[in-house]
């Protein structure tokens with residue numbers, strides 16, 4: 001993975017996962033792969049996130065593992081050391097962006113306005129996360145950015161489900177979307193990997 005646009009090419013849906021148990025990491029990643037999903041974004045929201053990411057990187061080499069919810073300087077380096085191949089943030093500060101650049105990893109920095117997107121474009125970004133997609137104006141808002149910002153690609157995330165996914169995936173500035181609906185907490189807790197696989201298959205077919 002060399003560029004942020006390569007992240008967008010991994011498939012139509014980036015599953016955003018919150019792990020509460022390290023033991024769920026490998027079977028969840030394997031279920032996503034069986035369903036045809038080639039990447040997994042592990043959110044750094046829980047104490048087990050980094051060890052979970054590390055397990056996936058070591059034991060499920062066929063899935064491209066990224067780290068999400070990078071919100072503080074230092075986390076980017078921790079994620080890189082754990083084996084993350086890309087980084088995702090919900091929003092941006094200059095310090096966070098410098099820290100991410102230092103890792104050399106491709107990233108999807110989060111934005112929700114035209115001004116934020118322009119600031120990131122000035123720093124050379126080509127691909128951004130649009131977050132939180134639904135509350136920020138949804139597909140209609142993102143579509144209206146294509147006119148003034150035709151060269152920027154977006155991965156909208158936040159409030160997206162299998163139902164509203166097509167309205168985003170049909171936009172000219174969207175290649176993939178992110179969402180947590182493929183890995184519900186209840187399915188992870190129950191070890192219902194068949195359910196995760198079925199949700200992954202349905203998501204993979206959106207492409």
Ligand SMILES: O=C(O)C(=O)C[C@H](O)[C@H](O)COP(=O)(O)O
Pocket residue numbers: 016043068069070088089090110131157158159160178179180181
């Ligand atoms: O953690 C981050 O880095 C975020 O930016 C937030 C997540 O992307 C969303 O929480 C996923 O949204 P849902 O699919 O609505 O659950």
